[in-house]
Amino acid sequence: MPADTQILIASDRDVVAARQQGRAVALRAGFSMSEATLIATAISELARNIVSYANQGSVTLRPVHRSNGAIGLTIVASDSGPGIADVTLALRDGYSSSGGLGLGLPGVRRLMDEFDIVSRAGSGTTVTVTKWLP
Amino acid sequence: MQVPILKQGGVLIATIQAALSDADLLELRTALVQQVVRYRSSGVIVDVTAMDVMDSFASRTLLEISHMIRLRGAATVIVGIQPEVAFAMVQLGLTLEDIPTALDLEEGLAYLQQKARSIN
Ligand SMILES: Nc1ncnc2c1ncn2[C@@H]1O[C@H](COP(=O)(O)OP(=O)(O)O)[C@@H](O)[C@H]1O
Ligand SMILES: [Mg+2]
Numbered sequence: 001m002p003a004d005t006q007i008l009i010a011s012d013r014d015v016v017a018a019r020q021q022g023r024a025v026a027l028r029a030g031f032s033m034s035e036a037t038l039i040a041t042a043i044s045e046l047a048r049n050i051v052s053y054a055n056q057g058s059v060t061l062r063p064v065h066r067s068n069g070a071i072g073l074t075i076v077a078s079d080s081g082p083g084i085a086d087v088t089l090a091l092r093d094g095y096s097s098s099g100g101l102g103l104g105l106p107g108v109r110r111l112m113d114e115f116d117i118v119s120r121a122g123s124g125t126t127v128t129v130t131k132w133l134p
Numbered sequence: 135m136q137v138p139i140l141k142q143g144g145v146l147i148a149t150i151q152a153a154l155s156d157a158d159l160l161e162l163r164t165a166l167v168q169q170v171v172r173y174r175s176s177g178v179i180v181d182v183t184a185m186d187v188m189d190s191f192a193s194r195t196l197l198e199i200s201h202m203i204r205l206r207g208a209a210t211v212i213v214g215i216q217p218e219v220a221f222a223m224v225q226l227g228l229t230l231e232d233i234p235t236a237l238d239l240e241e242g243l244a245y246l247q248q249k250a251r252s253i254n
Contacts, residue, residue, distance in 0.1 A: 012156040019187060020153060034218040037187060041222040044189040048156070093227060101190040107226035 002028070002063050007047075009079075010056040015047040018059045022075065025061045029073050030133055039073060039131055042111045045104040046077035046127055052098060054081020054125065064130065072113075072132040080124040087119055137162045139169055144176040145246055147239065153186040159195040167202050176208050177246035181239060183214030193228045200233045209249055211235065213242040 005025060007018045022043040026036040043059060050057040057079025064072045084090045091109065096102035105127075109115040112129040119125035135158045140147045146169055148162060166178055180196065182188065200210040213236045215223075223229075236242040 016153050016155050023186070034221055037216075037218040038222045038225060041187045041189055041226060044187050044191075045226070048189070048191060101194050101228070103190045103227045107190065107228070110225050110227065111222065 001065060005061040007059045007061075008056070009047045009050045009059055009077075012048075012051060015044055015051060018047045019044040022059075022061055022073075025063065026073055026131075029063050029071060031073070031131070035131065035134075038111045039075070042108040042129060042131075043075055043077075045108050046075065046129075049104055049125075049127075050077060050079045050081070052100075054079035057081065057124075070132050072130050074128065074130045075112075076126065076128050078124070078126040083121045083123050083125055084117075084119040085121040087117055090119075091117070137165070139165060141169070141173055141175075142243075144174075144250070145179060145243065146170060146173065146175045146177070147179045147181065149181040149184075151184050153184075154192070156191050156195075159192055163195055163199050163202070166199055167206075170203050170206050170208050176250055178203050178208060178210045179239065179242040179246070180210065180212050181214045181242075182212060182219075183216065183238075185216075185219065188215065188219050188223050188228065190226065190228060193223065193230060196233065197231060200230075209234070209246060211242040211245050213238055 019040040023036045023040040026039045047059050060076040062074040064074050091105050093106045094102040113132050114130040116128045137148050137150050203210050211234050236245050
């Protein structure tokens with residue numbers, strides 16, 4: 001298994017760098033161009049949320065495989081920002097606390113196969129998502 | 135990363151040439167609106183062929199560009215959305231609402247010409 005890649009996220013430039021690296025790692029793992037674009041789009045949304053709401057954090061790209069032979073890519077977007085008081089609300093299509101489109105979190109959930117979010121007001125947010133090779 | 139804007143008759147053509155940061159997109163918005171005012175353009179084409187992803191910020195900014203330009207009485211067309219980018223947009227839940235899209239520059243220009251004719 002290739003090693004993890006961690007990208008520090010602190011500006012809108014880092015958002016672009018993270019999604020470009022994510023695309024490259026996805027293509028190396030065997031994903032098609034179309035799937036790699038889905039993954040890059042999800043990374044863009046998660047990394048932007050870090051910049052917008054937590055100022056800084058990181059995105060980790062982790063190639064994974066299961067004992068049954070399945071190969072995938074896990075992305076962990078993590079920050080120590082303000083956290084999300086109501087996660088259910090934040091996952092609702094169209095909900096935004098900042099006048100955004102409110103499609104980032106619910107959209108990432110649709111783009112990826114697995115989605116997990118751990119967040120508490122005052123102690124940061126970690127979103128972990130995985131896409132499996134078909 | 136500046137986006138070159140070409141003036142061709144009454145139409146402005148902005149060709150995105152690489153992945154754009156959020157700041158780049160906002161700069162493009164300002165530049166396009168300024169130039170539409172300066173040249174009294176009747177139409178704007180934004181060529182997104184080279185865009186790596188169209189996420190919610192990019193979509194929102196393109197919508198804002200189109201709305202601001204409409205307030206100046208001009209039309210905006212987005213051209214060159216790649217199939218895989220369009221696929222990701224749909225899954226994310228994004229639409230460009232009422233912004234017309236065309237396959238390429240040629241079709242975009244044809245759309246604007248037809249629109250200009252139907253007004254005159
Ligand atoms: N990393 C984060 N830290 C704190 N709050 C967040 C974070 N990510 C998302 N949120 C909250 O969840 C809401 C929904 O996020 P999202 O679906 O990406 O929509 P948008 O960014 O357009 O508002 C945000 O408006 C914000 O309140
Ligand atoms: Mg967001």
